[in-house]
Amino acid sequence: MAQIGIIGAGPAGLAAALLASRKGHNCTVFESAANPGGMAASFVVAGQRVDLGSHRLHPATEPHLLELIKQIMGDDLQIRERNGRINLRDRWVKFPLRATDLIRKLPTNVALRIGGETLTKRFRNSVETNFYESVQHRLGPTVAEEFYGPFAEKLYGVEPHQLTVEIAQRRIAATSGFDVIRKIAKATRSSGRVFLYPRDGYGSISERLADAVHDAGTELCFNSPITKLQAKKDSVAITSAGNILEFDQVWSTIPSPNLLAITEPSPPLETIEAARSLRNRAMVLVYLVIPRPQYTPFDAHYIPTTETIISRLSEPKNYRDGPDPSNQTVLCAELPCWKGDMIWNASPDELGELVSGDLQTMGLPDPQYIHVELKFLPSVYPVFEHSTSQARTTTQFASQAINRVVSFGRHGLGVPDNLHHVMRMGEHLVNSVSSDGELDSSKWDKALGSFAKHVVED
Numbered sequence: 001m002a003q004i005g006i007i008g009a010g011p012a013g014l015a016a017a018l019l020a021s022r023k024g025h026n027c028t029v030f031e032s033a034a035n036p037g038g039m040a041a042s043f044v045v046a047g048q049r050v051d052l053g054s055h056r057l058h059p060a061t062e063p064h065l066l067e068l069i070k071q072i073m074g075d076d077l078q079i080r081e082r083n084g085r086i087n088l089r090d091r092w093v094k095f096p097l098r099a100t101d102l103i104r105k106l107p108t109n110v111a112l113r114i115g116g117e118t119l120t121k122r123f124r125n126s127v128e129t130n131f132y133e134s135v136q137h138r139l140g141p142t143v144a145e146e147f148y149g150p151f152a153e154k155l156y157g158v159e160p161h162q163l164t165v166e167i168a169q170r171r172i173a174a175t176s177g178f179d180v181i182r183k184i185a186k187a188t189r190s191s192g193r194v195f196l197y198p199r200d201g202y203g204s205i206s207e208r209l210a211d212a213v214h215d216a217g218t219e220l221c222f223n224s225p226i227t228k229l230q231a232k233k234d235s236v237a238i239t240s241a242g243n244i245l246e247f248d249q250v251w252s253t254i255p256s257p258n259l260l261a262i263t264e265p266s267p268p269l270e271t272i273e274a275a276r277s278l279r280n281r282a283m284v285l286v287y288l289v290i291p292r293p294q295y296t297p298f299d300a301h302y303i304p305t306t307e308t309i310i311s312r313l314s315e316p317k318n319y320r321d322g323p324d325p326s327n328q329t330v331l332c333a334e335l336p337c338w339k340g341d342m343i344w345n346a347s348p349d350e351l352g353e354l355v356s357g358d359l360q361t362m363g364l365p366d367p368q369y370i371h372v373e374l375k376f377l378p379s380v381y382p383v384f385e386h387s388t389s390q391a392r393t394t395t396q397f398a399s400q401a402i403n404r405v406v407s408f409g410r411h412g413l414g415v416p417d418n419l420h421h422v423m424r425m426g427e428h429l430v431n432s433v434s435s436d437g438e439l440d441s442s443k444w445d446k447a448l449g450s451f452a453k454h455v456v457e458d
């Protein structure tokens with residue numbers, strides 16, 4: 001049995017805490033926020049629970065993890081049919097894509113080009129040195145030019161040629177136009193486009209996980225940021241609110257650069273500088289309160305074009321049958337940006353107007369909102385740039401090398417993963433610890449290798 005300090009009560013930290021305590025380890029969870037959930041938390045806007053951007057539980061979740069979530073959620077986890085749209089060439093097309101809708105909406109010349117490029121993949125240049133080339137090779141120049149190129153530029157804030165092939169592998173499951181056709185065929189059946197969602201918002205998965213962690217006898221310390229970590233030979237000491245606590249191991253889900261910055265002995269200056277050079281795209285979430293029961297019947301609108309500032313618009317009420325106010329709805333617009341840029345620094349009034357204007361430009365109704373709220377996420381998408389590839393490796397290597405400390409989770413590993421992926425990381429970590437409480441490094445290294453194959457679900 002080991003004494004384990006876990007930093008972060010997002011889904012990764014909570015899953016690890018639950019499974020480790022069920023195995024008899026003695027865990028304590030430290031969370032800087034007042035509530036569990038991290039980026040997968042929910043909160044209230046004008047009497048309605050909303051998420052930090054569009055979140056859904058994907059059927060790709062491994063069956064045993066899904067079972068665990070179902071056990072803690074009971075009947076509150078609903079099976080829903082996706083009902084989204086994507087803006088392609090100024091037209092709204094159903095998303096997930098469906099055959100008949102695509103045929104009706106996609107301009108014939110574009111459809112013919114994509115069809116031709118699907119058939120001629122084997123004649124295309126197969127060299128993939130960056131994100132753009134990777135999409136071009138796999139799905140054809142038209143899909144790269146019309147969809148993934150602009151979308152990547154909008155999400156990551158850099159030209160898609162500057163991004164590495166790895167981000168294409170982590171974000172796009174399809175390796176050919178035929179894979180896309182198979183996906184479209186699947187989504188054409190209603191059973192092929194379902195997702196799971198809790199009636200009280202996505203954050204209730206983490207809240208119930210936190211309850212289960214508490215019931216398993218683990219202490220959860222909220223409002224408790226970890227400000228210092230001292231790695232010793234036989235233990236690790238962490239500092240929270242001036243108190244120093246000793247553990248056999250510390251499992252951290254905080255960003256590696258932040259972890260390195262609070263670690264003693266301090267890593268070499270070059271390592272700290274390498275970690276600081278890694279860029280993360282930020283996001284401002286703009287919540288508009290609308291005094292009518294529904295804005296549109298769609299759960300999400302995906303907007304790849306760089307001509308608007310919104311990357312996705314969601315209407316949380318449409319994700320569930322929940323206890324939401326009947327006479328009003330809330331929209332959530334996701335605005336990718338850089339921390340400190342014009343979007344990040346704009347006022348609620350300015351962003352309300354900008355979002356409302358963008359929606360109407362795209363042919364959506366005037367929201368006529370009565371209230372705006374903003375949420376700021378300083379680090380949402382790790383930017384896998386060629387220019388910082390070496391720095392990324394150095395940072396990961398340094399954070400994994402801290403004695404008795406393991407980094408995992410979305411920020412810990414600097415990856416764009418989903419909730420089910422990070423819960424799986426927590427599970428693998430627990431399974432890599434022997435009954436006498438020692439971490440089996442070769443087992444954990446193997447698990448790290450398997451995480452590299454995760455593909456993000458949108």
Ligand SMILES: Cc1cc2nc3c(=O)[nH]c(=O)nc-3n(C[C@H](O)[C@H](O)[C@H](O)COP(=O)(O)OP(=O)(O)OC[C@H]3O[C@@H](n4cnc5c(N)ncnc54)[C@H](O)[C@@H]3O)c2cc1C
Nearest residue numbers: 008010011012032038039040053055056226409410418419
């Ligand atoms: C816009 C958007 C949409 C998404 N959509 C989906 C989706 O549809 N489906 C899906 O499954 N996933 C989705 N995700 C991903 C999902 O939110 C993440 O996978 C998940 O939240 C990662 O969990 P985590 O525990 O690894 O990290 P986090 O959730 O970031 O948790 C880390 C925790 O550590 C805490 N912390 C940080 N520093 C300290 C410190 N010094 N001391 C103590 N605590 C600290 C933070 O407060 C936080 O609570 C989406 C993410 C975004 C941004």
